[in-house]
Amino acid sequence: MDRLGLAEKMQQADRPIETLHLCDYQQGVLQTAQLDQAKEHFGFATTAIHGGRLQCILADSVGSGQLHTGRACHGVVQEKKHVRVHFTDGSVATACVVIAADGIHSVVRQQLFPNSKVCYSGQTSYRAVAPCTLPTAFDGLGYEMWAEGRRFGYSAINTGEVYWYITLDAPFDERDKTGLSKSELLKHFTLFPKSVLSLMQATPEQQIVRTAISDLVRLPTWHVGRTALLGDAAHATTPNLGQGGAQAIEDAYVLAQSLASHIDYTAAFTHYERIRRAKAQQVVNRSWQFDRMAHLSNPLMRTLRNTIIRSLPTVIGGRQLDTLYRLSF
Known part of the structure; x- marks a missing residue:
């Protein structure tokens, strides 16, 4: 985006994510990734931005009459x-x-x-933008929590806007069926922290988008x-x-x-x-x-997974981010 001359507009519309907490709903934080290292290495921070705003920035740069x-x-x-x-x-x-x-x-x-x-992953997702503001302690924080067959994650994307997402295991024959209601979704996350439930509760049901998760x-x-x-x-x-x-x-x-x-x-x-x-x-x-x-289903495998993640040095996560962010052109 900087090469296109759009970095400044991006920075005016996004929110930096400096730290990412990966958690287990029972065992707490498994790993903390310091995403602010990206700014040291590449000159720009890891950020979260509403997809619609990103589209507007790109479309405006093209000029009228071209689209x-x-x-x-x-x-x-x-x-x-x-x-x-x-x-x-x-x-x-x-x-x-x-x-x-x-x-x-x-x-x-x-x-x-x-x-x-197109290959279905076995999961379906629900996502939305909650019209609320996170406590100051959550500034610059990305968060994802795991439980059996489900995940919940969130981060602020603008003032008064918090993007959140859910993934749930869903059999192949249910991938195209009508999704769960908000009240049904809340039941799947009763064991999660109140902050998770409050984001869902603050979101108008008609704004929650469901998508079957697949790749190619x-x-x-x-x-x-x-x-x-x-x-x-x-x-x-x-x-x-x-x-x-x-x-x-x-x-x-x-x-x-x-x-x-x-x-x-x-x-x-x-x-x-x-x-x-x-x-x-x-x-x-x-x-x-x-x-x-x-989305491991075996309890023993989940325990082993959590133990391994906790023991991994942060340098490994840094290397993985480096491969994502580094450009070869």
């Missing part, structure tokens, strides 16, 4: 010298190349790779002909590392630079994928592994 919304793509037709994009309202757009950033359930990806597979099985490539995939359309990840949007932004930056520096679109797409694929896939894999670790 056209309110239409859904239902397919592309690749021809020798251009690509035609067909929309559900009957309109058609023509371009030299097309970049499909249409998410984990990408229509374009499904057309290019009919056998691509690795694709053979991210581009076919004049069409390339970006973000979740190319490498959707579970949200456990908070890296979905970040990886899409890295994709967009590298792809834009590649298209600007290569005359041939195939060379540009190849360069983009070569630079980005390894890190994006690493995020997908690590996020899935974190999910498995957090």
